[in-house]
Amino acid sequence: MAKVFAIANQKGGVGKTTSCVNLAASLVASQQRVLLIDLDPQGNATTGSGVDKLALEQSVYDVLVGHCEPAQAMQRSEHGGYDLLPANRDLTAAEVTLLDLPNKEQRLRQALAPIRGDYEFILIDCPPALSMLTINALVAADGVIIPMQCEYYALEGLSDLVNSIQRIGGLLNPQLKIEGILRTMYDGRIGLTNEVTAQLREHFGEALYDTTIPRNVRLAEAPSHGMPVLVYDKSSRGAKAYQALAGEVLARQRERTRRTPA
Numbered sequence: 011m012a013k014v015f016a017i018a019n020q021k022g023g024v025g026k027t028t029s030c031v032n033l034a035a036s037l038v039a040s041q042q043r044v045l046l047i048d049l050d051p052q053g054n055a056t057t058g059s060g061v062d063k064l065a066l067e068q069s070v071y072d073v074l075v076g077h078c079e080p081a082q083a084m085q086r087s088e089h090g091g092y093d094l095l096p097a098n099r100d101l102t103a104a105e106v107t108l109l110d111l112p113n114k115e116q117r118l119r120q121a122l123a124p125i126r127g128d129y130e131f132i133l134i135d136c137p138p139a140l141s142m143l144t145i146n147a148l149v150a151a152d153g154v155i156i157p158m159q160c161e162y163y164a165l166e167g168l169s170d171l172v173n174s175i176q177r178i179g180g181l182l183n184p185q186l187k188i189e190g191i192l193r194t195m196y197d198g199r200i201g202l203t204n205e206v207t208a209q210l211r212e213h214f215g216e217a218l219y220d221t222t223i224p225r226n227v228r229l230a231e232a233p234s235h236g237m238p239v240l241v242y243d244k245s246s247r248g249a250k251a252y253q254a255l256a257g258e259v260l261a262r263q264r265e266r267t268r269r270t271p272a
C-alpha cells in the first residue's frame with residue numbers, strides 16, 4: 011500500500027514543487043514505484059516532469075470532478091521515471107466546482123483508493139494556499155512534508171499550517187501526521203538559519219529531516235529541461251541532497267514497518 015505524502019506550505023516559493031519532483035525521481039532511483047500528483051493550477055510539477063501542460067486531454071481536474079479515472083489522465087515522466095497526474099489552469103475551476111459536489115473534501119482520497127496498491131509512494135504537490143485543493147490533499151494523505159526556508163517569518167506561517175493539519179486531522183483524517191520538515195535553500199553559514207533550526211528541532215523534534223537542501227542553481231535550471239536534477243546534473247549538490255532525502259524518507263519508512271509489522 012502506497013504511503014501518501016502531501017508536500018505543503020501555504021507560502022509560495024519555498025521549494026514545494028522542486029522537492030516533490032526531485033524526491034519522486036530520487037525514490038524511483040531507489041527502485042520505488044512512485045506517483046506524483048500535481049495539485050497546483052500553475053502546473054509547475056507537470057512542466058518540471060517534462061509534460062506539456064497546455065496539451066493535456068485529461069488532468070487531475072477531471073479526476074477530482076469525476077469525469078475520468080486516474081489511469082485515464084495519467085502520464086509518465088520520461089526522465090523522472092514516475093507516473094504523473096498532471097495539472098494546468100483548468101484546476102482553478104476546481105475550487106468552485108468542488109463546492110457543489112458530494113464529499114468535496116474527500117474526492118482525491120476516493121479517487122486514489124483503487125490505485126494505492128500500485129505504488130510505494132504517492133507525492134502530492136500542493137498549491138500555495140490552504141484551499142479546497144490543499145484540503146483534498148491533506149485528507150488523502152498519511153503525512154505532510156513541509157518544505158521551508160529558514161528565515162524569520164517562516165515559523166509564523168508554519169503555525170497556521172500546523173493548525174490546519176490538526177483541524178483536518180481531527181475532523182476528516184485522524185491518522186494525518188507531520189511526516190517531515192525539510193529545510194530548503196539552506197545556508198548553514200547564516201546565523202539566523204541556526205537559530206531557526208534550533209527552534210524547529212525544539213518544536214518538531216524527530217520530524218525535522220537531518221538532510222538539508224542547499225541553494226543550488228542546477229535545481230533551478232532542471233525544470234526548464236523537463237528533468238529532475240538527478241538526470242540534468244547527477245553530480246550537483248542539489249542532486250546529492252535529494253538522494254540523501256530519499257534515503258532518509260526510506261529509512262523512516264523501514265523503521266515504521268519494523269515497529270508495526272503487518
Ligand code: ADP
Pocket residue numbers: 021022023024025026027028029054138194195196223224225226227229230231
Ligand atoms: P514552491 O513550489 O513552494 O512555490 P518552487 O519549488 O517552485 O517553490 O521553488 C521556487 C523557485 O526557487 C523556483 O524557481 C525554483 O527553481 C527555485 N528553487 C527551489 N529550490 C531551490 C534550491 N534549493 N536552490 C536554488 N533554487 C531553488
Ligand code: MG
Pocket residue numbers: 026027028050054136
Ligand atoms: Mg509549486
